[in-house]
Amino acid sequence: MHVPDGFIDAPTSAVTGVIAAGALAVSLRGARRELGGTSRASEFERGGEKTAPLAGLVAAFIFAVQMLNFPVAAGTSGHLLGGALAAILVGPYTGVLCVSVVLLMQGVLFADGGLTALGVNITDMAIVTTVVSYAVFRGLLALLPNGRRSVTVASFVAALLSVPAAAVAFTLIYAIGGTTDVSIGKVATAMIGVHVLIGIGEAVITALTVGAVIAVRPDLVHGARGLQQGLKLRVNGELVDAPAVAAAPVAARTSRRTLWITGLVASLVLAGFVSFYASASPDGLEKVAHDKGIDKKAGKHASEDSPLAGYGIRDVSDARLSGGLAGVIGVGVTVVAGSAVFWALRRRRGADVSPANPGL
Template sequence: MCNKVDAVHVPDGFLDAPTSLATGALAAGTVALALRKARTELDDRTAPLAGLTAAFVFAGQTINFPVAAGTSGHLIGAVLTAVLVGPWTALLCMTAVLLVQAVVFADGGLTALGTNVTLLGLVAVVVGYGVFRGLTAVLPRTRTGVLAASGGAAFLSVPAAALTFVGLFALGGQVDLPIGTVASAMTGVHLLIGLGEAAITVAVVGAVLAVRPDLVHGARGLLSAAPLEDRRPVAAEQAR
């Protein structure tokens, strides 16, 4: 009864062929670029963490949590991955997860793979990591600050992906529906799912920060700066 009918990602048939081809081309271009750019984020230490994070996201996505009467949601994991191993690597990890899900488990359509990479990879990573960077710029440079930024970014990444789907549906949905109907149906439930996304993201990033803060890509240059901040008032007083 449990993970039987979950077509958790966009299945084949929701969007027309031109839209699927366009998202396919966008996804392919994104992955090609990510293969070059991820190099700057990956070395002998961080590459194994990237594989682990992808496997963890796959596992996390098998858990549908109830969000409201008669509906459920599951982790996307894009912000989690981007904060842990970097945004370019996160694009590769999310693509790997979606590819395995579509090909082996018939979860998310094969013709919709480009759409799913666009939504759960590109949009969730770009919006999520953008929000994360914006928040870390204004929040305190502490572990709590990094976790709050991760949670806020994870929360917003879910409605961002959902609303992008609404946009794609407006362009190439197979049924002619008033777009407001689709948008309102998608938004409320995905705001709730975003809360679950934030909770899981904060828990996992917090666990890795506790044991190996040096491995967390999104915390680099933030946490190491903390001791310097502590010294600064002393230096300032001495200068006086």
């Protein structure tokens, strides 16, 4: 659903850019709490230091899976948006940052999604999907039985609804600042219809990924953190809270490292090899834009001369090798950029909780 340059007029693009910038500023502050970066973090938010190293990996994984377009209808494909997955794994504020890092890398390096439309894409694909999915996720957890299975079920439904929500958001933005004269009713019907189908794929990928992480390290899943219950012991006929048992530092560190390496290898394999077999059909927005004439004023991408434009390496004639190398480079750049952002946020913790600032 990457919006190219030229679909939305300059004033509307500028407004969405301001909205995106404001949301990112709020997310930076919120992510510090989710990652254990302030002393005022709630009990629910504490423990974020365990997920902080994984946030950059989540961004890289989303980049990799977005390369795997899957068929959803005749001549149409879809791909993961990732807002629900990121929000549930590392928190909604951190999730917005994860998807935004992916969109920035895609726009600058791979000419995927217009640079003048970056604010539109962040608003639509990072903010809307994350906010909607996490609200649905939390609402469902309040109704479902307390357990890991409920987290997976809620993840599925939240991801499913986040995609048509993004389609609705694009339609509203297009209604305000679309550059072509196309019936909004037709755009809405086509966009929502195809993205409901894409949402099913999003839901399956999200639920499988969340379920896999919960199976090995439930304490690292932000969305499952509030479900953990303390152990009770019976002492003199009364139930009392058992003292917390500190996990062995080396073992815990090794376990997180193993998970991180496994996730990185999976991302590299998906982007470097499996992506070659992805559907070549246009995605939902591209298909609707072509069929309804939205793309008549699509502009030249500012990064179309990038050596990685189109997810291939210029001057490498073998398509499999070109696409695979581009995917590997994309995963590497994204994990480095994402990790740098979240490392910087974690570093701010030291300043905030230093003896000179004990109340922050």
